[in-house]
Amino acid sequence: MIIKIVTSDRIEQFFASLDATWEVRVPIMLPDGTRTISSRSSGPLALHGGAVAGKPTAAFFPQHGTIFTAVGSGFQEPAAPTRPLFILGFTPRDLACLRFIDRFFADGFSDDLYLRLRKNAVVAGISGNCGLGGTLLPPAGGDCDLEFFWEGSGWLVIPHSSAGEACVSGLPDSAPPEAVERYRQAAMTPPHENDRLVRRASELLRSTSVPDSFWAEIGDRCIACTGCNLACPTCTCFGVQDWRSATQTERSRMWDSCQLDGFMREAGGHNPLGSEAERTRRRIHHKLAADPEKWGEISCFVCGRCDSACPTGIGIVAVARELVARFG
Numbered sequence: 140m141i142i143k144i145v146t147s148d149r150i151e152q153f154f155a156s157l158d159a160t161w162e163v164r165v166p167i168m169l170p171d172g173t174r175t176i177s178s179r180s181s182g183p184l185a186l187h188g189g190a191v192a193g194k195p196t197a198a199f200f201p202q203h204g205t206i207f208t209a210v211g212s213g214f215q216e217p218a219a220p221t222r223p224l225f226i227l228g229f230t231p232r233d234l235a236c237l238r239f240i241d242r243f244f245a246d247g248f249s250d251d252l253y254l255r256l257r258k259n260a261v262v263a264g265i266s267g268n269c270g271l272g273g274t275l276l277p278p279a280g281g282d283c284d285l286e287f288f289w290e291g292s293g294w295l296v297i298p299h300s301s302a303g304e305a306c307v308s309g310l311p312d313s314a315p316p317e318a319v320e321r322y323r324q325a326a327m328t329p330p331h332e333n334d335r336l337v338r339r340a341s342e343l344l345r346s347t348s349v350p351d352s353f354w355a356e357i358g359d360r361c362i363a364c365t366g367c368n369l370a371c372p373t374c375t376c377f378g379v380q381d382w383r384s385a386t387q388t389e390r391s392r393m394w395d396s397c398q399l400d401g402f403m404r405e406a407g408g409h410n411p412l413g414s415e416a417e418r419t420r421r422r423i424h425h426k427l428a429a430d431p432e433k434w435g436e437i438s439c440f441v442c443g444r445c446d447s448a449c450p451t452g453i454g455i456v457a458v459a460r461e462l463v464a465r466f467g
């Protein structure tokens with residue numbers, strides 16, 4: 140395995156060397172002190188601090204995306220990106236989310252809006268002792284083209300694909316053996332307690348009948364702010380709308396939220412998810428019971444965003460904790 144090392148004072152230079160080939164996006168600091176993934180010119184580099192607040196998969200599935208524009212009797216599809224994306228800032232959990240939605244958007248009907256942005260993109264993960272407050276993000280070891288692992292004095296840069304190898308070919312220094320050993324040790328970190336909780340909740344939902352009263356109690360806490368869905372890197376639901384002006388019509392898609400009353404309301408007025416209890420049950424059930432049956436894996440990778448976003452404390456880990464505490 141090739142493992143290079145780049146020190147903090149040379150990392151900007153490394154990203155600048157990629158500019159000619161890729162549209163480079165990296166974690167940056169916004170004026171309000173939060174971090175996001177954007178172009179280097181948008182703010183100072185902020186590689187430390189763990190997961191960014193917004194969902195990183197928005198790079199390929201944006202909140203609003205034009206499907207086509209109709210002018211007169213002609214149709215225009217959105218232009219393909221001029222350069223492929225090089226995007227850094229996915230934590231190992233975010234990379235697992237991306238792996239999941241890559242499967243989702245390519246299955247059966249392949250989603251050309253998603254694939255147009257995703258194809259040829261170089262995805263770089265970030266791991267090591269660079270989580271919130273310096274906590275360890277155990278290495279992904281894959282699920283990306285390139286991994287940046289903070290080992291205390293510099294970034295180990297580990298390619299996991301030929302595109303990743305092409306990115307690091309200009310880096311002069313190979314990582315010293317002791318730094319590589321720190322990477323290997325970190326890769327053996329046992330699963331977090333929250334992973335165990337979510338797995339157990341999934342087993343319970345698939346094997347036990349959880350009473351409606353539980354979902355009524357949990358759903359009663361939902362204020363339908365949609366924060367959980369908007370933050371979740373594996374939420375893929377969207378609605379389609381036409382925006383008309385005097386000269387053209389733009390058909391676009393926008394993220395939707397299964398916590399909203401109108402999410403499944405039918406044209407005749409019937410709503411199969413007519414209460415907050417049913418909608419909350421569906422949100423949790425979808426990730427922990429329906430997706431394992433359809434895709435063979437739970438579609439929550441415990442990134443923590445919905446638990447951070449939910450103002451009333453019913454993110455997925457919080458609900459999993461209550462499920463396990465009450466039903467075993």
Ligand code: SF4
Nearest residue numbers: 371439440442443445
């Ligand atoms: S923790 Fe919440 S936001 Fe993150 S993947 Fe799971 S359901 Fe989605």
Ligand code: SF4
Nearest residue numbers: 361362364365367449
């Ligand atoms: S974040 Fe919480 S309150 Fe807001 S829609 Fe989701 S579950 Fe409901």
